[in-house]
Amino acid sequence: MSMVEFFMIFPALFMIHEMEELIFMPKFVSSLPTSKKTKKIREYCKPLIFNLTVFEQLLLLLLILGISYYSNRFGFYVTAIIAYIYHIIGHIAQSLVLRRYVPGLVGGVISGLICFVFLLYFGLDDYYLYLYALVTLVIIFGNILLFFRLLNKLL
Numbered sequence: 001m002s003m004v005e006f007f008m009i010f011p012a013l014f015m016i017h018e019m020e021e022l023i024f025m026p027k028f029v030s031s032l033p034t035s036k037k038t039k040k041i042r043e044y045c046k047p048l049i050f051n052l053t054v055f056e057q058l059l060l061l062l063l064i065l066g067i068s069y070y071s072n073r074f075g076f077y078v079t080a081i082i083a084y085i086y087h088i089i090g091h092i093a094q095s096l097v098l099r100r101y102v103p104g105l106v107g108g109v110i111s112g113l114i115c116f117v118f119l120l121y122f123g124l125d126d127y128y129l130y131l132y133a134l135v136t137l138v139i140i141f142g143n144i145l146l147f148f149r150l151l152n153k154l155l
Contacts, residue, residue: 003122007074010081011061013111017088017104018054024103025050049151056147057140075132078124081115082133083140088112 032038068077088108
């Protein structure tokens with residue numbers, strides 16, 4: 001498999017994780033103990049809003065892939081893949097802290113490991129990419145929070 005072919009299948013790997021979240025998030029959120037923090041989570045993580053946010057993230061990922069493919073510059077796209085791996089590490093940490101399953105954990109670990117192995121296989125081990133990916137992760141989380149707020153005001 002070529003590097004570009006891997007880049008093309010990454011959205012499918014991303015969606016394996018996201019589908020697991022879409023399926024199990026409602027039950028997970030409703031099972032959280034009642035507190036001020038969980039009340040806010042319940043308000044923001046309504047199924048429709050969560051689903052639309054996942055869809056928006058997929059569209060952005062495909063847009064970045066398209067721009068990267070047609071410009072033949074994949075640097076930012078690679079940092080998005082690494083940011084995804086960081087996100088999965090966050091799921092692992094959440095699961096350890098909560099001492100329970102967190103939606104997206106299983107599919108995320110599997111797809112995250114596949115991504116990491118491919119990145120190493122293609123020699124994408126420049127530590128600058130991994131540092132820039134932290135910035136990409138902040139941008140992604142900022143976008144998600146902004147989209148959640150926007151949708152909660154509109155819907």
